[in-house]
Amino acid sequence: MAKRLGVLAFLLAPLLLKGLFVDRFIYEYTGTRFLGWARVLANDAVVYAVLLLLLYLSCWPGVRRVVSAILRLLALVLFGIYWIDYLVIANFDTHLAVGDAIKYAGYSHKYIQQIYGLPDWALWGILLILLAAIAALVSVPYRLPAERNRKLPLFAIAGLPLISGFTDNDVYAHAWIYKNVFDYNLTIRSEAEPYSAEFIRxxxxxxxxxxxxxxxxxxxxxxxxxxxxxxxxxxxxxxxxxxxxxxxxxxxxxxxxxxxxxxxxxxxxxxxxxxxxxxxxxxxxxxxxxxxxxxxxxxxxxxxxxxxxxxxxxxxxxxxxxxxxxxxxxxxxxxxxxxxxxxxxxxxxxxxxxxxxxxxxxxxxxxxxxxxxxxxxxxxxxxxxxxxxxxxxxxxxxxxxxxxxxxxxxxxxxxxxxxxxxxxxxxxxxxxxxxxxxxxxxxxxxxxxxxxxxxxxxxxxxxxxxxxxxxxxxxxxxxxxxxxxxxxxxxxxxxxxxxxxxxxxxxxxxxxxxxxxxxxxxxxxxxxxxxxxxxxxxxxxxxxxxxxxxxxxxxxxxxxxxxxxxxxxxxxxxxxxxxxxxx
Incomplete structure (x- = not known):
């Protein structure tokens, strides 16, 4: 039980931190408490539904080890993107955008070193530890408990997307901040829409x-x-x-x-x-x-x-x-x-x-x-x-x-x-x-x-x-x-x-x-x-x-x-x- 609670706390950590940050952001602007928490939960429910579903399916009895590993790796990638998006919001007052990821990728490790004062060897050490942890999480076998307990988590996961019906993103001038990273990038994708040759002529x-x-x-x-x-x-x-x-x-x-x-x-x-x-x-x-x-x-x-x-x-x-x-x-x-x-x-x-x-x-x-x-x-x-x-x-x-x-x-x-x-x-x-x-x-x-x-x-x-x-x-x-x-x-x-x-x-x-x-x-x-x-x-x-x-x-x-x-x-x-x- 303690292990499962620890895993759950780890998975929910960025969601809770983002909710806290966004709630403070909105409070600074409107003086309203808990609005940020509710909006973050509504917008990110779909992301967490996909994340939990990938982990859930990776543990299903009879699933091949290689399929299980791929599902967990996808879940970790999604989890990593969510973490990075939260850190970008908290540090730069904007979301993680595809263009920025490409633009700053070559300098990001230097910026991390400058923020935390890390020498090269420490940065490489942290990277190796992360890779080892990912390898362990992907490869360690874990199966769902007895059949009678399998359906309850599935019902909970399936119910998460229903919360997204309460997003109500158009009522707030700064609704961008509580959108999830994928919704945000889809919203701004029109910025990359090219002009046609006929229009330019x-x-x-x-x-x-x-x-x-x-x-x-x-x-x-x-x-x-x-x-x-x-x-x-x-x-x-x-x-x-x-x-x-x-x-x-x-x-x-x-x-x-x-x-x-x-x-x-x-x-x-x-x-x-x-x-x-x-x-x-x-x-x-x-x-x-x-x-x-x-x-x-x-x-x-x-x-x-x-x-x-x-x-x-x-x-x-x-x-x-x-x-x-x-x-x-x-x-x-x-x-x-x-x-x-x-x-x-x-x-x-x-x-x-x-x-x-x-x-x-x-x-x-x-x-x-x-x-x-x-x-x-x-x-x-x-x-x-x-x-x-x-x-x-x-x-x-x-x-x-x-x-x-x-x-x-x-x-x-x-x-x-x-x-x-x-x-x-x-x-x-x-x-x-x-x-x-x-x-x-x-x-x-x-x-x-x-x-x-x-x-x-x-x-x-x-x-x-x-x-x-x-x-x-x-x-x-x-x-x-x-x-x-x-x-x-x-x-x-x-x-x-x-x-x-x-x-x-x-x-x-x-x-x-x-x-x-x-x-x-x-x-x-x-x-x-x-x-x-x-x-x-x-x-x-x-x-x-x-x-x-x-x-x-x-x-x-x-x-x-x-x-x-x-x-x-x-x-x-x-x-x-x-x-x-x-x-």
């Missing part, structure tokens, strides 16, 4: 621009992209948390954008938007030609910020303390024209303790940045800095306290030191510092966020500060990461252009975009579009891409869908051109 999209000449400015430009920096962490930008007093003090004396949005949900999305000016809306995923890989369709962008500023005499540098192999970041940064790209393996990081992605802490990164700025000489400099210390799982590098607040208080302190050293060195007489979040933190939305910003906008809200010699101002009109690229290249070239989807952050012709596109991390098959007139959802589905709900203005509906189609087809064309060039 007949597709046309034009976007009107308004351009104005302004005096060109040549300043040193530092773009500081802070990992997971979100509006809710700052009292100045949201009033929800008070974890960034240094950032808030800087904002109170410079240009602060308090209605600013990330265009995507991962770091690569932020890099693409800030440095190429292109919304990170990818082509349909193919999983075979780079369609699910990091930066797919965004390599070698000829009109990138490094290329545009290089034509005006700038030197461009990409600086991070992270491993440049992750996501192929180093290759991408070189491909878009950076003159110098530096990562975790620089000799100056020797002796520093390493954390996520083999990165030294933010303090070490800022020292490297100050050194690069000092060595720039008289040539104007574009310096892009990507921090790491506030990456999930959250850890204060100094105190080793494991909490989001502690990690961000550490990062905020180091950011304050960096700003002060720039100020002491007179950097702002001829330079400017832009501080921006790469994406919303991969944590459940806070109830206050949803109430203050709305369901969908909250997951995209990040701060932006423009620090220079000019005075303080608050900007409450809506802007986005791609506007950083647009404004900087226009400032240096002396010609600012804006459109319905492209804004100018400051200057005589400052103007917000009418629409902002945000690539969502929860429902990958949808793109959020934010506007002062309302918020919209575009369902990605190849030729059938459409709005989530029809509008009373057909022309507006068509324009919104056409814009998203235009972005995806442009990336698709780039992939096709790249494939032809490589052949």
């Amino acid at each position: 007949g597709f046309r999209y034009d976007e009107a621009q308004s351009c104005h000449a302004e005096p060109a400015q040549t300043k040193n430009i530092v773009i500081l992209m802070v990992e997971s920096l979100s509006a809710y962490q700052s009292r100045y930008f949201s009033g929800i948390r008070d974890w960034t007093p240094q950032l808030d003090a800087i904002a109170a004396n410079h240009l602060a954008f308090r209605n600013f949005y990330a265009n995507g949900f991962i770091t690569e999305d932020g890099e693409i938007a800030l440095l190429t000016g292109l919304p990170p809306i990818y082509s349909p995923s193919s999983y075979s030609d780079g369609g699910s890989a990091s930066f797919a369709g965004f390599y070698a962008v000829e009109q990138s910020l490094p290329h545009r500023l290089k034509a005006r005499g700038y030197r461009s540098e990409f600086l991070t303390s992270a491993d440049l192999e992750f996501g192929n970041t180093g290759v991408w940064a070189n491909s878009i024209g950076f003159d110098y790209v530096e990562g975790h393996d620089h000799p100056d990081y020797a002796g520093w303790e390493r954390f996520h992605f083999r990165a030294a802490p933010d303090e070490a990164l800022y020292l490297r940045a100050l050194d690069r700025i000092a060595k720039a000489g008289h040539q104007p400099l574009l310096l892009f800095i990507k921090t790491v210390s506030t990456h999930h799982p959250y850890l204060d590098p100094e105190t080793k306290q494991k909490s989001e607040e502690a990690a961000f208080r550490y990062a905020d302190k180091q950011l304050g030191h960096f700003y002060q050293r720039l100020q002491d060195a007179g950097f702002f007489r001829h330079g400017m510092l832009l501080i921006v979040g790469d994406h919303h933190s991969m944590t459940p939305l806070k109830q206050e966020e949803a109430a203050h910003f709305g369901h969908y906008r909250a997951s995209a809200k990040v701060p932006l500060l423009a620090v220079s010699a000019s005075g303080h101002a608050d900007e409450d009109r809506q802007f986005q990461q791609t506007d950083v690229f647009n404004t900087l290249q226009g400032m240096v070239e002396g010609r600012q252009c804006s459109s319905a989807w492209q804004g100018v952050l400051w200057g005589e012709h400052a103007a917000p975009p009418r629409f902002i596109a945000h690539r969502r991390g929860d429902n990958r098959d949808k793109v959020s579009v934010f506007s002062d007139d309302g918020d919209y959802l575009v369902k990605l589905d190849g030729d059938a891409t459409r709005l989530g709900s029809e509008l009373s203005e057909p022309a507006l509906s068509r324009m919104l869908v056409d814009k998203i189609n235009a972005l995806r087809i442009a990336r698709l064309n780039w992939l096709a051109k790249s494939a032809e060039t490589s052949n």
Whole structure:
């Protein structure tokens, strides 16, 4: 009996943990208890029915050993997928998606090592133990008890799918979180639906621009992209948390954008938007030609910020303390024209303790940045800095306290030191510092966020500060990461252009975009579009891409869908051109 209870507890562990996590997630958002438990059970009942049925049949008397082994192996694979999905939800606030599994497979073992501080030998040891346990579970013979006791478990297993009738997944804005991993991947599969050749041949999209000449400015430009920096962490930008007093003090004396949005949900999305000016809306995923890989369709962008500023005499540098192999970041940064790209393996990081992605802490990164700025000489400099210390799982590098607040208080302190050293060195007489979040933190939305910003906008809200010699101002009109690229290249070239989807952050012709596109991390098959007139959802589905709900203005509906189609087809064309060039 004790052995059977132990096995049952082992099988139910991920279900119970997922129920606990989702219940806490929903409570943070709605203040309702036990709703998460009920929804998880309803959605996962079918998965557990299949899992238990496979195990049950593997133990049926008379079943051949090889068939029994195959059934148990299938059950273990299903169980493993369920476990991994729970861990992805708990760590990254998203489900395990097929595209992500392919995309991050090559780096996953390194990430596990970094999270838990495991040396290579320990990782191999754990793998060998798991393989031995799997071999034992698959090969050890076990048969069901006497015939009179065989039918009861079968009735219980058969009854589990009936619970799925209570899923009711459409009543909650974040229903994605309690769907099971298979249902989730089936729901988002339309994102991979290809466009037909006929649709692409007949597709046309034009976007009107308004351009104005302004005096060109040549300043040193530092773009500081802070990992997971979100509006809710700052009292100045949201009033929800008070974890960034240094950032808030800087904002109170410079240009602060308090209605600013990330265009995507991962770091690569932020890099693409800030440095190429292109919304990170990818082509349909193919999983075979780079369609699910990091930066797919965004390599070698000829009109990138490094290329545009290089034509005006700038030197461009990409600086991070992270491993440049992750996501192929180093290759991408070189491909878009950076003159110098530096990562975790620089000799100056020797002796520093390493954390996520083999990165030294933010303090070490800022020292490297100050050194690069000092060595720039008289040539104007574009310096892009990507921090790491506030990456999930959250850890204060100094105190080793494991909490989001502690990690961000550490990062905020180091950011304050960096700003002060720039100020002491007179950097702002001829330079400017832009501080921006790469994406919303991969944590459940806070109830206050949803109430203050709305369901969908909250997951995209990040701060932006423009620090220079000019005075303080608050900007409450809506802007986005791609506007950083647009404004900087226009400032240096002396010609600012804006459109319905492209804004100018400051200057005589400052103007917000009418629409902002945000690539969502929860429902990958949808793109959020934010506007002062309302918020919209575009369902990605190849030729059938459409709005989530029809509008009373057909022309507006068509324009919104056409814009998203235009972005995806442009990336698709780039992939096709790249494939032809490589052949």
